[in-house]
Amino acid sequence: MDLLLVGYGAMNKRVAALAEDRGHTIVGVVSPVETPDCPYSLFSSFDESLPNADVAIDFSHPNLTKEMLSSDLAIPIIIATTGEKDTLVEMMKEKAKSNPVFFSANMSYGVHILTQLLQTVAPMMDDYDIELIEKHHNQKIDAPSGTLVKLLDAITEEARPDANPVYNRSQVTEKREKEDIGISTIRGGTIVGEHEVLFAGVDEVISIKHTAQSKDIFANGALKVATQLVNKENGFYTYHNL
Structure with missing residues (x-):
């Protein structure tokens, strides 16, 4: 898969490492903050011309997640951001009318x-x-x-x-x-x-x-969900209905 990462903190760094070990490609990272250690194409917002990707994986901050959900990003989206749950879930369900959207507060x-x-x-x-x-x-x-x-x-x-x-x-x-x-x-x-x-x-x-015992359980969970979500119809998904 070609993956777009939303945020490049500790979790998406693990996602990137495990994804590449399994033959996936990180086509870009969306992060509004300075990320000098990011070896991938970096984009500061969803207003930029983003590369084609099969799925987006979001381990970021509610502000960036809200920006993504308000954008015209038209690919399957996995969201593991925590905070502002009620607001984000409402926005996710709206976005799910046009995208497959998966959410879990814990990807384990x-x-x-x-x-x-x-x-x-x-x-x-x-x-x-x-x-x-x-x-x-x-x-x-x-x-x-x-x-x-x-x-x-x-x-x-x-x-x-x-x-x-x-x-x-x-x-x-x-x-x-x-x-x-x-x-x-x-x-x-x-x-x-x-x-x-x-x-x-x-x-x-x-x-x-x-x-x-390791952050890898969350990264592994996100990648496993990604392999399923890319084949799903538009809708709002959790571990209960994936």
């Missing part, structure tokens, strides 16, 4: 399985308190992670529609309420990504956890 297939597990387990856990914990490296700028929001959505949609996410217990001096779901965010070192859901009951705790 294992996280997709974790989400499926939660959709099954959470409705059985009415008598358990739920806590969500996520850990990432010290360079990650958004908190909580898009993946944690994805897991929280799975729980609230399937089992806890009245849930009250609690992001900072230091702001209150009262006991935990039944509808509370605690959200804990940790940033440090080079932690790739760790997400854990705790179901705490009387005298027992059930934990479901996913640990990413």
